[in-house]
Each structure stands twice: as structure tokens, then as C-alpha cells.
Amino acid sequence: MHVKQHNNLLAFSEHNHHQCEKVLLDRAKTLCDQREVRLTLRRRQVLEILLSTHQPMGAYDVLNTLNKTEQNITPPIVYRALDFLLEQGLAHRIESENAFVPCMHPGHQCEAQFLICSNCHCVAELDSAISPVLDEAQKIGFEIRHAVIEISGLCATCRQ
Amino acid sequence: MHVKQHNNLLAFSEHNHHQCEKVLLDRAKTLCDQREVRLTLRRRQVLEILLSTHQPMGAYDVLNTLNKTEQNITPPIVYRALDFLLEQGLAHRIESENAFVPCMHPGHQCEAQFLICSNCHCVAELDSAISPVLDEAQKIGFEIRHAVIEISGLCATCRQ
DNA sequence: AAATGTTATGTAATAATATAACAATATGCA
DNA sequence: TGCATATTGTTATATTATTACATAACATTT
Numbered sequence: 001m002h003v004k005q006h007n008n009l010l011a012f013s014e015h016n017h018h019q020c021e022k023v024l025l026d027r028a029k030t031l032c033d034q035r036e037v038r039l040t041l042r043r044r045q046v047l048e049i050l051l052s053t054h055q056p057m058g059a060y061d062v063l064n065t066l067n068k069t070e071q072n073i074t075p076p077i078v079y080r081a082l083d084f085l086l087e088q089g090l091a092h093r094i095e096s097e098n099a100f101v102p103c104m105h106p107g108h109q110c111e112a113q114f115l116i117c118s119n120c121h122c123v124a125e126l127d128s129a130i131s132p133v134l135d136e137a138q139k140i141g142f143e144i145r146h147a148v149i150e151i152s153g154l155c156a157t158c159r160q
Numbered sequence: 161m162h163v164k165q166h167n168n169l170l171a172f173s174e175h176n177h178h179q180c181e182k183v184l185l186d187r188a189k190t191l192c193d194q195r196e197v198r199l200t201l202r203r204r205q206v207l208e209i210l211l212s213t214h215q216p217m218g219a220y221d222v223l224n225t226l227n228k229t230e231q232n233i234t235p236p237i238v239y240r241a242l243d244f245l246l247e248q249g250l251a252h253r254i255e256s257e258n259a260f261v262p263c264m265h266p267g268h269q270c271e272a273q274f275l276i277c278s279n280c281h282c283v284a285e286l287d288s289a290i291s292p293v294l295d296e297a298q299k300i301g302f303e304i305r306h307a308v309i310e311i312s313g314l315c316a317t318c319r320q
Numbered sequence: 321a322a323a324t325g326t327t328a329t330g331t332a333a334t335a336a337t338a339t340a341a342c343a344a345t346a347t348g349c350a
Numbered sequence: 351t352g353c354a355t356a357t358t359g360t361t362a363t364a365t366t367a368t369t370a371c372a373t374a375a376c377a378t379t380t
Contacts, residue, residue, distance in 0.1 A: 009300060012302075038327085038328085038376090040328070040375095058366075059366070059367075060366070072331080074330075074331065074332085075366085075367065076329085076330080076331085076367090076368075077329065077331095079367065079368080080328080080329080095255040095308065095310070096308045098337095098367095115302050117302075124302075126293060126296060133311060134311065137275055137313070140172075141316030142275050142277075142284075142311070142313055142314070142315055143314040144311055144312075144313040145312050145314070146311075147311045147312075148255065148256045148308060148309070148310040148312075149293055149308070149309050150255070150309075151293060151294070151297055151304055151307045151308070152304075152306045152307075152308075153297070153302055153303045153304040153305040153306070154302070154303040154305070155301070155302055156300060156301030156302060159301065198347090200346095200357070200358085202357085202358070203357095218336085218337075219336095219338075220336070220337070232359075232360080234359075234360070234361085235338065235339080236338090236339075236359080237358065237359070237360095239338065239339075240357080240358080258336085258337065258338095258366095
């Protein structure tokens with residue numbers, strides 16, 4: 001399995017998840033080193049929690065999970081770690097769920113789009129981007145800063 | 161001005177807003193009659209408040225506005241009216257803002273996409289739909305139920 | 321190592337958004 | 351009218367997120 005080459009649909013496929021987590025955590029470390037930002041204990045813990053599943057987690061899910069091994073984890077601690085991960089492109093916020101997923105290809109520039117299965121609640125991250133909507137925007141002189149593209153429905157497995 | 165023909169970019173254009181509101185409120189009445197659902201006082205009041213601007217309004221913005229003329233309007237009252245409007249396609253929820261806008265072409269089937277100006281906070285509703293993301297979804301057997309497409313940036317006016 | 325500035329975390333309180341549960345009222349219709 | 355259903359009113363609370371300020375960790379200079 002070549003996790004680095006295309007992990008777009010990983011969430012909907014059988015895969016070695018332990019390796020999936022490991023590769024992305026290592027990649028996060030490398031990127032933070034390169035950028036001279038610190039992947040501190042708390043930030044790494046939150047990233048690890050996000051990486052543990054392909055289902056989006058709410059901030060309070062993360063908080064409760066973290067509180068199983070740590071003490072007195074409060075909302076600001078979690079939200080600050082999440083903000084860091086979002087800034088560094090190591091995680092994404094799923095607006096339509098008020099929840100967070102780890103980025104499946106950190107370091108890539110283009111913005112992500114998400115396919116969200118309503119049944120298994122897994123989220124696949126695409127990076128193909130570019131749609132007629134964006135063309136339309138350009139045509140009318142709208143300068144795009146950020147695109148939220150979240151498609152929900154049923155993944156191939158759950159349709160069966 | 162032909163509100164009915166293309167009000168996609170109305171939000172970013174000078175227009176007779178009084179007429180814009182009136183046309184859409186009348187259209188809502190007609191649609192509700194056709195569908196044999198009731199556009200009650202509360203529902204109409206909430207729709208009117210949404211129609212008063214092209215900026216998305218939070219539920220509590222609506223609540224505070226409504227409480228200026230009414231008494232004891234509470235969150236459930238507002239959320240229920242909003243739910244009704246969403247169900248009937250008379251309003252949309254902007255997920256990335258936890259806020260609501262009136263639908264600019266109610267009765268049309270296809271899902272909307274939004275251009276949100278970060279400066280003037282106006283929202284334009286496109287209905288052109290269909291993007292490579294949707295194609296991609298289909299290709300991998302993902303059955304689309306709902307698409308959240310919210311593009312934020314600067315509208316032509318605010319870029320200047 | 322001490323002093324300093326900066327970054328990150330801890331802590332308490334609260335704001336903002338949304339829903340649950342049940343009571344009362346209004347509406348449509350037999 | 352009386353019944354069933356839909357809608358609204360009311361109270362309480364759940365969920366998500368932020369503010370404000372205190373403390374601690376880290377990095378650099380001395």
C-alpha cells in the first residue's frame with residue numbers, strides 16, 4: 001500500500017490503519033521541523049486522536065478522549081491545539097459537522113474537498129479541486145480565499 | 161430589473177431591495193399554497209427578517225430582531241421556523257457561518273452554492289452546480305445526498 | 321546559571337449556538 | 351361540537367466555542 005501516493009479514498013477502503021497513522025504523524029513531525037514550528041505534546045496528542053479514525057471528531061470528543069489519559073484538559077487547550085493543526089494544514093474542519101479530521105496529504109497546497117458518508121461517518125479527502133463554481137466566481141471578479149466543499153451521501157460500501 | 165430571471169449575483173449588485181424582498185415573499189406564499197403547507201405568522205416573520213438583507217443571519221440575530229416587535233420569542237420558536245423554511249427550500253443554512261440566508265430562487269430543484277464576501281458579508285447564491293468533485297464522487301460509487309459548497313473571498317466591489 | 325522576551329499551556333468563567341421535553345393553543349375536518 | 355393534528359409557547363439544558371488572565375516552558379543573551 002502506498003499511503004503517500006493517493007490516500008484520497010483511504011477512509012472508504014480497507015487499509016493498514018496503524019501504518020496510515022504512523023506515516024501521517026511522521027510527516028507532521030517532519031513538516032513542523034521544516035517550518036520551525038513546534039509539534040508539542042498537546043498538539044501531537046490531539047493529532048494522534050484525530051488520526052485514530054477516519055470519522056470526524058468534535059472538539060469535545062477530542063477533549064473527552066484526551067481526558068482519559070490526562071487530567072484537567074479544558075476546552076481552550078483542545079481548541080488551541082486544533083487551531084495550530086488547522087493553521088499548519090495538518091487537520092481540517094468539517095463545517096457541516098462542527099468537527100475535525102486529520103489532513104490526509106499535509107504539505108500539499110491546494111484546498112481539500114470532502115466526501116462524508118452519512119452511514120459509516122467516514123470522511124474521504126479529495127484534492128482534485130477546481131470546479132465550475134470557482135470558474136464562475138473568477139468570471140464575476142470574486143477573489144477566492146477559501147472553499148468549503150463538503151459532499152455528504154453514501155459511500156460505495158454503505159450503499160450495498 | 162428582472163429578479164426572477166437571474167438573481168444569482170443580486171447580493172453583490174445595486175438593486176431595488178424592496179422589490180427583491182417583495183417578489184421573494186410573494187413567491188414563498190405561492191409555493192406554500194401549492195404545497196399545502198402553512199406560511200404562518202412566525203414563519204413569515206422569520207422569512208421577512210432573512211429577506212431584509214443579503215448577509216447571513218444567525219438564529220439569535222433573527223431572535224433579537226423578532227423580539228423588537230414581539231414578546232418572549234425564544235430559541236425554539238426561531239429554530240422551528242428556520243427548519244420549516246429550510247425544508248421548503250425557502251432558506252439555506254450557511255454551514256461555515258452557522259447562519260441563514262433566504263433562498264434567491266425557491267422552487268428550483270438543484271442545490272445551491274454560495275459566494276461569501278469576507279468584507280461586506282454578503283452572500284450570492286449560484287445554482288449552476290455540478291463540479292468535477294461530484295463527477296469524482298460518482299466515479300467511486302459515492303451516492304450524493306447533499307452538497308455544501310461555500311466559497312469565501314472578496315466580491316468585485318470590495319476588491320476595489 | 322540569571323535575566324529577559326516569547327511561545328505555549330493552565331484555569332475559570334462565560335458566550336454563542338442548538339435541542340429536548342412537555343404544555344397550551346390553533347387549525348382542519350368528521 | 352369534538353377530535354386529531356399541527357403549530358406555538360415555555361422551561362430547562364445540551365453542545366460548541368471564546369475571553370481573559372495566570373502560569374509555565376523555551377530560547378536567547380549575558
